[in-house]
Amino acid sequence: NAGVTQTPKFRILKIGQSMTLQCAQDMNHNYMYWYRQDPGMGLKLIYYSVGAGITDKGEVPNGYNVSRSTTEDFPLRLELAAPSQTSVYFCASSYAGLNDEQFFGPGTRLTVL
């Protein structure tokens, strides 16, 4: 199993550009999450999904959108990138109801200039 994978690893965006951060898991997990981690800070939940077709906002959803059309994939869309979105983005997944452990992807380091 590859676990949780994320692409790209690094990206530089100009203000106002848009992009999609990809996340996939091959563990048949029902729950998936997007976090952002600013330098020296903790993890803030952006969006999460409890299954295909179901998503919900976390603590900091503004400026982001998500979709979950399959169990495996959970892309995060940034519209009109702003410098405040410079951060490291982690995707995670878990099988809630059986084992609550969240498995994290390697992260995407995004810089908005």
Place this chain on the structure above:
Amino acid sequence: GENVEQHPSTLSVQEGDSAVIKCTYSDSASNYFPWYKQELGKRPQLIIDIRSNVGEKKDQRIAVTLNKTAKHFSLHITETQPEDSAVYFCAAKGGSTLGRLYFGRGTQLTVWP
């Protein structure tokens, strides 16, 4: 929702000493409490977790204790080694939110040789 507070934010110890990190939570229905270790530039990884029906759990040099009455839980690392240096996050799974974890802000542990 749940609120998790973590102390201290930084902790420096000499190699071989013990380290203790403490967290409190607000939701008395929370039932799962994991600890994650994040090395510099890496993803968070689970090191130990405890459920609300257990008071203490140990795995080699790492132990976690849970006091449900006081709503706090602690991570204990004995015989610390330089490779224990990392950021440690506590988290709690709220009783009413399937799967979602609420994270503390992290503790930067430095172990000096």
